[in-house]
Amino acid sequence: MATIPIRVPNLAASRTTARSRIRKRLPAAFALLPTALVVLVVYIGCMLWTVRLSFTSSTLLPKLDWVGLAQYSRLFANDRFLTSVENIAIFGVLFISGCLILGFLLAVFIDQNVRGEGVFRTVFLYPYAMSFVVTGVAWQWFLNPGLGLQKLVRDLGFPNFTFDWIVNQDMAIYTIVIAGLWHGAGLTMAILLAGLRGVDEDLWKAAKVDGIPTWRVYVSIVLPLLRPMVITATVLLTTGVVKLYDLVVAMTLGGPGIATEVPAKFVMDHLFERNNIALGTATATIMLIAVVSVLAPWVYARYVRPQGRHA
Amino acid sequence: MRLKKRVSAYTLAFAFISSSGALAQQKAEVLHWWTSAGESAAVRVFADQFTKAGGTWVDNAIAGGVNARAAGVNRIVGGNPPTMTQFNTGKQFDELVSAGLLRDLDAQAKAGKWREIMPKLIVDAVTREGKAYAVPVNIHGQNWMFYNTKVFADAGVEPPKTFPELLQVSDKLKEKGVIPLALGGQPTWERNLFNAVLVGHGGPDLFRKVLGERDQKAAKSPKFKEVVEIYGKMRGLVDQGSPGRNWNDAASLVITGKAAMHFNGDWAKGEFIAAGQTAGKEYGCTIVGETPREIIGGDVFVFPATKDKAQLATQDKLVEVLLDPASQLEFNKKKGSIPVRMDVDISSMDACAQKSHAVVKDPANQVEAQELISTPNFTGAMQDAITQYWNTPNMSADAFIEKVTAAMRDAS
Structure with a gap:
């Protein structure tokens, strides 16, 4: 920014170029105006409105009084909210890392030029084509101890086999992770596979000449090259974590007890079922703060810092 | 050529819309969450009765009570209310009443002698500050x-x-x-x-x-x-x-x-x-x-406040249909509940309904549902x-x- 060249003598000329530049940009600005308005009014506006409501005592209808942080202190004394936060953390870490690892392994597997690659690719990607609701219901049946996997294995002659995670309070959240992995790993695979296909053949040849084992090439050479794909996949998976709602509703309805409650469900229940707009919006605000505080360092590293350096 | 066709299509569509608006004098849009087989058969009883009485029933069924109530509240607050919308008997519509968004049905309640023919706590549940604001249509026993x-x-x-x-x-x-x-x-x-x-x-x-x-x-x-x-x-x-x-x-x-x-x-x-x-x-x-x-609890319909005379007349007719003894009997047979009017002859209903009716008859046995x-x-x-x-x-x-x-x- 400090090194903008200033040409004093040619002021008039630069003004005309600036004017023509504006004129050139005018149609573009016009075209973007509706979108900008939508972003401003709908996204930013609703966000501010939500934050404002979280400081009120609104119940069924919005009310514009001021109760300070009362809703927040209520929120942090609420068992169910605390369980939700814990659950989303468990789910987030396991789901994102699990999808990346599994997706990468699947991509590497397919990248070995296996026969029937198309079939495998479709099979692995197929779960992603299902909605979370379908996924949830299917896994609910599959994991139900009375009619799913446990019963099947017992009927096959192992009467002591137990797999009752979905009805077990301590383990139920992991069944949500399993279903999520099944759903999301395929997409990660597709993204990483596209990256793998873009790796230069010569790199492989060079590595072969040097006698580097294949796994080492993947870990030390290919994986760093895939960085943009890994970031893309992570961003996509993260949005999936934040909005996790339908999978839980379809699969466990937050149960057994409150063992699989998640923040988004807490918001929905309080906004629409329990006529408690204030508490719902307070939760939504906390979610917003969490997302922003996760995103901020990334945005800073990606957009702000490089600009400062290059200028 | 193409443009001409399109223009004429638009005019035709417009003509249809405006003519249908002119024909349907008493058009009632009803928002409810009765979507299962038995429930929709039950609500059809009301729809048929209303049609017989000369009205047009526009059915707006939304699956899931929570979703339907949210849709109803949003439309009422947003100023584009349906003619009537469903709630559970209870406190769900309290704030709509205090915000003055619902029609006061006290005249209908007095004329229909609700106090005499319905269990006291059901009438109390639709009454706010001495005035009725909803029409109860059934009694569900929950235990x-x-x-x-x-x-x-x-x-x-x-x-x-x-x-x-x-x-x-x-x-x-x-x-x-x-x-x-x-x-x-x-x-x-x-x-x-x-x-x-x-x-x-x-x-x-x-x-x-x-x-x-x-x-x-x-x-x-x-x-x-x-x-x-x-x-x-x-x-x-x-x-x-x-x-x-x-x-x-x-x-x-x-x-x-x-x-x-x-x-x-x-x-x-x-x-x-x-x-x-x-x-x-x-x-x-x-x-x-x-x-x-x-x-005991049940379902009620509320009527969003309006100044439109035609709408008011439509709402009056709906109240009549909902509480008509014949439609009460048929509706509740299909719904599994019992008629909200205790004066309806229920000898044609099943053993469970008769048992329920006998219990509810004694006010000492009536306990308000949690909602x-x-x-x-x-x-x-x-x-x-x-x-x-x-x-x-x-x-x-x-x-x-x-x-x-x-x-x-x-x-x-």
Whole structure:
């Protein structure tokens, strides 16, 4: 920014170029105006409105009084909210890392030029084509101890086999992770596979000449090259974590007890079922703060810092 | 050429829209959540009656009570209300009344003598500051116990009359290899079962004090603790697959004889009827408790306030249709509930409905459903506590009571 060249003598000329530049940009600005308005009014506006409501005592209808942080202190004394936060953390870490690892392994597997690659690719990607609701219901049946996997294995002659995670309070959240992995790993695979296909053949040849084992090439050479794909996949998976709602509703309805409650469900229940707009919006605000505080360092590293350096 | 065609298509469409608007004098858009087979058959009774009376019924069914209510509230608040919209009997529409968004139906209530023909607490539930604001259409009993008669006969025991008896009987049923209690392990049904125990063992006063008045002293009373302990013992009566199960799957366990008992509202009857069973033969229904007290609630319709004369006339006609004795009888036969008018002859209804009618007739037996006396927020907080207690076998009664008193303090 400090090194903008200033040409004093040619002021008039630069003004005309600036004017023509504006004129050139005018149609573009016009075209973007509706979108900008939508972003401003709908996204930013609703966000501010939500934050404002979280400081009120609104119940069924919005009310514009001021109760300070009362809703927040209520929120942090609420068992169910605390369980939700814990659950989303468990789910987030396991789901994102699990999808990346599994997706990468699947991509590497397919990248070995296996026969029937198309079939495998479709099979692995197929779960992603299902909605979370379908996924949830299917896994609910599959994991139900009375009619799913446990019963099947017992009927096959192992009467002591137990797999009752979905009805077990301590383990139920992991069944949500399993279903999520099944759903999301395929997409990660597709993204990483596209990256793998873009790796230069010569790199492989060079590595072969040097006698580097294949796994080492993947870990030390290919994986760093895939960085943009890994970031893309992570961003996509993260949005999936934040909005996790339908999978839980379809699969466990937050149960057994409150063992699989998640923040988004807490918001929905309080906004629409329990006529408690204030508490719902307070939760939504906390979610917003969490997302922003996760995103901020990334945005800073990606957009702000490089600009400062290059200028 | 193409442009011309399109223009004429638009004019035609416009002509259609405007002409249909002119033809339909009394067009009523009705928003409700009756979407299952039995429910939609029931609501069709009203629709047909309204059509017969010369109106046009525009059916706007939204699946799921929560979604439908949210849609109704949004449209009323947004200034584009349907002609009438559904709520449960109770507090769900309180704030719409205090915001002046609902039509005052006191004239209709007086003319129809609601006070004389309906149970007092149902009329009270639609009355705000002395004026009626909603039309009740049915009475649902929420604490019925459905049982498989053959399973009980085979085990050589009688269906239990009280909750301690239920615990004893269940041991015998377990020995026979049947599931004593079929439960849809979702928070709503766990709460519904708790309420059945609360009113059946604790009595109506305790029920009202705990759920309605949020009386912390009542929650700490020995009687409430007894209720909580009985409920806690019932955790052992369900099968392993119960958590997360839908209520209709639970009912079908009783229908097929895999389970003996199922607590639910009388809407569960629809499942038994659909399976070709008859009340009093293959299955029975009873209220567990020393004296049978019935938790009653139901559905109401509210009418968004309007100044449009045509709309007001349409709403008047709808009120008439909803409370007409013939449509009351037919509607409630299909819905599984009983008519809200106690003066309707119900001899053509099934054994369970007759039983329910006989119990509800005595005002001492009427107990308000939770949504009549408690805010949705407190109901939700109670539900969170109950589902935690039910699903955590090592949680003590005292720990649960602690949670209940905390909910009483915090939930507004």
